[in-house]
Structure formats: structure tokens, C-alpha cells
Amino acid sequence: MAELLYRLGKFAARRAWTVIAVWIAVLGIAGAGFVAGFGGLTTSFDIPNTASSAVIADLEKKLPDFSGASGTVVFSTKDGSALTEDQRARISALVADGDDLPDVANVIDPFETEQERADRQQELEDGRQQIEDAREQIDGGQVQLDEGFEQLDEAQGQLDAARDQAEAAGAPPEQLAALDEQQTQLDDSLATLTEEQETLDASRTELDEQSEQLDLGTELLTLADEIRVVSEDGSAALVNVAFTEPRLDLQDSTKESVIEHFESEPIDGVDVSFSTDIAQGVPEILGVGEVVGVGIAAVVLLIMFGTLIATALPIVTAMVGVGIGVLAALAFSDVVQMASVTPVLGIMLGLAVGIDYSLFIMNRHRKQLQQKADVNESIGIANGTAGNAVVFAGSTVVVALLALNITGIPFLGLMGTVGAACVAIAVLVSVSLTPALLGLIGERVLSRRTRARIAEETPTPKEARPMSTLRAVFSVLAIAAALLTIAIPALSMRLGLPDGSSEPTDSASYRAFTITEEAFGAGANGALLVTADLPDGIADEDLLATQTLIARTIADTDDVAAVAPIAVSDDSSLAAFQVVPVDGPNSESTARLVHELRSMPPIDGEITLGIAGQAAINIDISDSLQDILPTYLAVVVGLSLLIMVIVFRSLLVPLIATGGFILSLFATYGTVVAVFQWGWLADALGIDSTGPILSFLPVILVGILFGLAMDYQLFLASGMREAFVHGSSARIAVVQGFRAGRSVVIAAGLIMVAVFGGFVFSESVIIRPLGFGLAFGILVDAFVVRLLLMPALMHLLGRSAWWLPRWLDRVLPNVDVEGAALERRHHLH
Incomplete structure (x- = not known):
């Protein structure tokens, strides 16, 4: 690889305009693809095969108006x-x-709607009054019937007595016939009264049924009173x-x-x-904050290089890479659903690594020119050495981002893929366009003052002295304690997706959220859509009672403010309810309510509930991402160990690198929680409100910070290994490698912090914490872990840091990241 990059670098330097023309053409093709294929972005997120997605699929079949x-x-x-x-x-x-x-x-x-509610309330009251009036009429009729039955009983008694007397006196048949006729009349009257009683009883039963329906309707209206x-x-x-x-x-x-x-x-x-x-629309891809971030990066480059043309070169190459990567990605937005944050992540990474990777190659080239090297040969060797390291470092970032696809979450995998593509393009641009531009500007990559000193004899390097062991021990303990302390807030991390309360206070979404909360209650901003699978063949007359039973059961659950039935499918197999929680969509109580409703046993033994609605969907997404985080972290840590073992041919150096990454990662988590969830320094950063941490932020931070942390580890530890292999003692090699790489790591770290930090001031509530997390993570990892903690640990380990079993040494490939073999084959002078 180093030899190939050496040849590519020399070719690009000699054929600069050809290489530039090729990249301009590629940029033009990407732009044409964007014009032809851009289909818009989405601000919504979803994860397949969640509980809420199953409910929505059911609604699409049976109640499509609510899906x-x-x-x-x-x-x-x-x-x-x-x-x-x-x-x-x-x-x-x-x-x-x-x-x-x-x-x-x-x-x-x-x-x-409110008039319909009032009308329904009035109907219930009128119906209740009508039933009461009917009951009074029935009761009056019953009194009359009872009196009629009493009169018949008396008449029957008198008739029975007269018959007994007549029969005792031997009355003639004519007299008995008259008595029989009176009996017939009494029987007819009794039959009439009995029929009237049956009619009255039926009316009373019907009133009871109507009263029961009214009671159910009244109960449902009462349960929905807060809606x-x-x-x-x-x-x-x-x-x-x-x-x-x-x-x-x-x-x-x-x-x-x-x-x-x-x-x-x-x-x-x-x-x-x-x-x-x-x-909530698609946020601006580039804003004032990002421009300021690039401006700060330019200042760092100017201080480091001392010339405007050299300062501009890494920024130009980074812009070209970002343009190609983001435009090409957006060209596919009509084919796949792409979240609005996806191209922003590509811009973040493309700018940061694009500037840094070009910086690494330029820094090596500048040092060689100061040693009186030929320009084209220096470009070739810089591309074969520092460029080789750039390829390897970029590959670690690409692999870490592509690993997001193992989460099984489409929008996250796509974010990782686009980010990886932008990093890969940044690498290609750095090892081809950077040498071409370096070939064009020649020795002007150095300032006039530096060029004037080239003829002077190179100063003798300072004698390297290892740090004291006491200082190393103190540094390790102090840094570890500080980072673990900073990480403490991460223990209370809550994940969620932004709602209206997270938007800027002058936005329409924030006003809508706060007005709704004040006028209708916090839960009105996070209403749940609850479905109930009804028993087969449920009769129409039983439907209201079943709905009331379901609504009553839901209302009896903690943290429910109101519940109302809103629809039933044509086949009466699915009923839908609106459920308003007590608290807002991102509250712990609402998440608890969703989980409790889902874990509830079937109502009446056969009615199961499903939960959907935006609040439930967000909770499902957050739960899924929280569940996948340990697995993804384990994969990344395992990948880290494997890569570092191959690169440094050591077992302990990878453990140091990975342990430092985990410390910086959890310190970043803790700071993000303190700022965005607890509200520390929120006013200073222009954060209007606090709440749960963006649900996919922890996973994204793992992938990106891992790759970038390995970049800095590579540029520092490889120099230490090179010094050790060339005969320096282990502890002296730590100092020599640190001196060789610290300036470029400091500059690269400042540039990344500036670029990522610019996104902190974005108007998007999704982009802001992402930019902050990346900026702080790089700040901690580059300046605390890699420049302070790692050298101290390497000092304490001494020679054992480079120990590797012989059998493993024979098995592992020799990647020669720094291109030492290339330098032996090609001489600068």
C-alpha cells in the first residue's frame, strides 16, 4: 500500500491539472446525480418490527383513517x-x-367537536330525564294495575262465596250459569290486567337496558372529560x-x-x-455556526503553517470531498428514506477528517522540505508514509461507521453508511488531490521565513528524557478519577426523541407545545393511540359495554388523565381509543404507562391492547437503541483490540488505547447528560430546554469517536514504536514518539473540535447535541487521553508495552502503517 501511495503521490504532483480535472468531473457527476435523484429528506424516525409498528400495520388493514x-x-x-x-x-x-x-x-x-360533546352530554341528560319520566309513568300504571288486581281479588272472593252459598242451597242451573258468566268476565279482566302487566314489565326491562346504556355512555363521557x-x-x-x-x-x-x-x-x-x-422541517445543512467552526480551523492551520495558501489547501480538499460525498448520498434520497440528520453527519465527518487527513500529509511534506528534499519526491514519500497512515486511520473510521448496520436499525445503518462513504471519499481526496495541489504550489507550502532558513543546518534534536515515574502514576490516577467523575451523570441517562419543548423558544413548534400544555394539560402533547383486539362475533348491542370495560380498565391505570373510544372497525374486530397521559411525551411516567399497558393481561380474558401514537413510537425507538448499545459497544471494542494488535504488534498497547477510548466515551456521555438533560451551562450554549438525550446519540458517538480516537492513537503510538524498533529504550521512545506526533495531533484535535463545535449552535435540536458530543469527545480523547494518559501508561509499562507472544507475531501480517520500508527504499536526498 505504501509503495502504491508513493507512486500515486508522485503522479499527482507531476500531473496536477489532470488529477484536479478528474475530481472536478467527479464533483460535477455527483451534482448531476443530486439534481436528478434528490427526493427530499424526512424528519421522522422509525424502527421496523417494534410493538408500535405492528399496531400501525393492523390499523392500516382495519382502520386506515387512523394509520x-x-x-x-x-x-x-x-x-x-x-x-x-x-x-x-x-x-x-x-x-x-x-x-x-x-x-x-x-x-x-x-x-x-366541542358542540358535539355538549350535544352528547345534553342527549344523555335528556335521555336520563326521559327515562325518569317513563319510570314515573310505569310506576303510576303499576299502581293502577295493582289496584285492579286487588279489585279482581275481592270480586273473585265474593263470587266464590256466592257460588258456595248457591251450591249449598241447591240453586237452580240458571243461577249457577249467571255465576259462571260473572267468572268468565272476571277471568277476562284478569287476562287483560296480566297482559298489561307483561307490557309494563317489558317496558321496565327496556328502560333498564336504556338506563344501562345511558350509564355506559355517561361513564365514557366522564372518562373522556379531560380530552x-x-x-x-x-x-x-x-x-x-x-x-x-x-x-x-x-x-x-x-x-x-x-x-x-x-x-x-x-x-x-x-x-x-x-x-x-x-x-418540524429539514434543518439547514450549513449554518453560521458551521462556517465559524471552519473559520477557527483555518486560524489553527494558519498558525501551524504560517502561509495562506497552505492554510487554504486542506480546507479546499475537505470541501471537495464533502461536496462529492453529500451530493452523491442525497442523489439516492428518492430511492431510500433518508433522515435529515444523515447528510449533516456526512458534512461533519467529511469536513473534520478531510481537513485533518490533508493536514497529516502536508505536515510530513513540510518537514521533509525543511530537510532540503526534492518537492516531487517529498510529496511521494509523504503520501506513502503519512498517506498510508491516513488510509489506515480512515479505514478504522469507515469500519466503525459501517458497523452501525449490525444494529438492524435502517435509519442508523444508513447514517453510518453515508458517514463512512464521506470519510472514504475524504481519504481518496487526501491521497490524490492533496498531492496534486502540493505539486502546484511547490515550495510555497512553506512560509518565506521558513524557506529562507532551509539553507541553514538542521538543528540538533533535543535530548529526550523520560518523565518521572511518580508523575506518570499521578497522571494516570488523576486523569482516570477525573474522567470517571465526569462520567457519573451518564448513570441517569434517559433516551428519547425531541418534542416541541426542545425547539427554539421563538419557534412555532415551541409555542404550540407550551400553549397546548398550559391550556389542555401536559399529556395533550403526547396522546397515545391504543387499540383493542375484540372477541370474534361480538354483538352490536354488546359493543358499548365492551368499549366501556376497556376504557375503564385503561383509566384505572396509573398516569392516565383521560381515555375515549374513537373508532371500531367494520367487522367489529378492532377498537381504537385515544389515551391522554398525565405528563408529556418525554416524561418517565408516560414511558412507564406505555410499558404497563403493554404488559397488562388480556382484559376479560381475551381482549389484548396495542399501543401506538408518536409518543409510543419514540419510546419504542429509544428502547431499541438502548438495548442495542451494549452489543454495538462490544463489537467496536473487540474491533479496536484486533486492529490495534495488528498495527502495533502488541497486546498491552491495544488495551491502553481501548481503555482510554472507553473512558473518554463515558466522560462524553456524562457531559452530554449534564448539559442537555440536567441543564448545566445550557444558557451559555443557547439551549432553551432540557430533556432526554437524543436516542441514537450514544450509538453514533461510539462509532465516530472510536474511529477518530484510533486516528490519534495511531499517529502517536506508531511514532513511539518506530523509535523503540530503531533502538531507543522503551521510555525514551515514548518521549520521542510523543514529540514527533504531538503538534499534528494538537492541531488536528483543535480543528475537529472547531468543526464539530460549530454544529452546537445549529437550530436543529437533533444536530446540536450531536455536534456537542463529538466536539467534547474529541477534546477529551485527543488532549487528555492520547496526549496525557496514554504516554503516562506507556511509561509505566516500559518495555512490556511492546510484548507479543512469538506465535502470534508470526501469524499477524506486517501492515507497516508508517511506511518505514518505503523510506528505506526511497531516499529524500
């Missing part, structure tokens, strides 16, 4: 007064026209918008058309805002 995405438009008065009749009428007019919007299935008028779409004081109203398309298929243009429609006719004295399901 699509939905959102809320919030109208509120500016002064907190009740909405006037005119304001209500204008809102209703907007609602009525909203059904014609693209991909909109239904827009629900809140005032009609409102017009606030109690009348100052706010919620317009629910149901879409025909699922969340992941909902286009931004559809959301924008909803926003444009409801903002098209401003209503005096009324504000309109939108829930995140509607208002």
Missing part, C-alpha cells in the same frame, strides 16, 4: 381572552377549506389534521401547504402555531 400521520394547529388569543364568535367563525372557515389540501384526509373543527380541543377559558383551540400518508412518507411540501393555508388569512388578535409533526 396516517397527524398534527395539530393551535389557535390562541394574544391577550388570553376567550375567542370571539367572529374569530371562531374564521377559524372554522379555514378548517372547512383544509380538506382540499394535498395528502390531507381530514381536518377537524374544534368548535364542532378537549377548546380550552376551558375559551382562549385556545386545537385543530387536528389527519394525513393520508404515514409519518415517514409525509412530504415537507405537504406540511408547508398546511402551514401556508392556516397562515394565509391572519385573524386579528389570534396567534397560530403548529406542532412538530407539521412545523
